[in-house]
Amino acid sequence: MTPIEKAARSLCIAHGGNEDDASTGSPRWTAYLPQVLAVIEALHEPSDGMREAGSEIIRHVGHEESDFGHQSDAANVWRFMMDALHQDARHIMAADMTRAAP
CATH class of the missing domain: 1.20.58 (Methane Monooxygenase Hydroxylase; Chain G, domain 1)
Structure with missing residues (x-):
């Protein structure tokens, strides 16, 4: 698991989500990737x-x-x-x- 995935999963859990819930077609944690990428850019x-x-x-x-x-x-x-x-x-x-x- 990459640090990006770990961060997205952590955000999902922090917001009360089930990180592996794929009822929308993709695992819920993937919805947090834009926020993770924004943080990574800010920490460059x-x-x-x-x-x-x-x-x-x-x-x-x-x-x-x-x-x-x-x-x-x-x-x-x-x-x-x-x-x-x-x-x-x-x-x-x-x-x-x-x-x-x-």
Whole structure:
């Protein structure tokens, strides 16, 4: 399952839908693909925190590494950058909750 499908399924579930319901001809989760793609487009450019997180791995990449090593490094960069993005989102949500509190 691709990250795009995982995200679409998650949105479907979050909206109370049965992700695999195909009563309309296609699984219900596919109706969320436009929203997922919009989010992906919005996330195309990393934040400063994501750049910093990714750069920590890149500093240790050497030309003598195997293809598997480079692929592993690339995956780790992605994970670290997404973790940084998730942390940014948590901070924004916490700040928003603080403002909304009576």
